[in-house]
Amino acid sequence: MNINYPPKMQRRDWLKRIQKIGFIALGSWFSPSLVFAKQEDADEAIKTITGGATIKDGRVTLVIPPLVENGNLVVLNVSVDSPMTADNYVKAIHVVAEGNPYPNIFAAYFSPRSGTANLTTRVRLADSQRVWAIAQMSDGSFWRGSAETLVTLSACTEMV
């Protein structure tokens, strides 16, 4: 009769251990959402840029590698389909990241003298996320494009 007890105790110990592991796993799942800006922050940043105006999808092409090994230096190219004439050109392009601690990445201002609305730069990405590019046209309309990427090594959060 007594022989049965030790294995049962072991099973309980195991269950307790698994529970602990479960809590640790949950902890690591929740902490990034506290560290990084949430999607609402990005939406808020976009709203500040547009002043609440409606944004249409299209005309803006955002290119970032779909898989990034190191989020510290990611080549980003943004281009807007526009004739760039004196009465029809791109005024500004804003790039906003949903998963960065500070959602705004950069804003670039163009003029008809730019010739094209095409810009390449290198950005930091803190997490796997969607990045938005918002273009403001000379007629006041807003257009947007986006790209999604997977980041294996995050920027911003590493120790020095």
Add this chain to the structure above:
Amino acid sequence: MSKTSRTSITMPSSANKGAIIEIRAIAQHDMESGFRYTESGKLIPRDIIQVFTCSYNNVEIFKADFFSGIGANPLVIFTTIATETGTLEFKWAGDNGYEAINQARITVS
């Protein structure tokens, strides 16, 4: 970050009138984001370049605002139309009084 640093401009030295030329501008800068901590747990204050401007014969043709999301040693590649022979001036300005200026000449035929 020191008050100024090395910068580099890559662009054609001559172009046909009306041609679209590509300009690459890079500045040496750490672009400390202000979101990193030292090993002892102290937050490292932000130190970034905030504004980059390019003027063509004293007329501003391009401007960019940088935030923490721009990587170290910021590189910007953009275009402009070659309108006349002259000088392009590039200016970077940022936190803690950082300022850097570079110039490039272009001959337009």
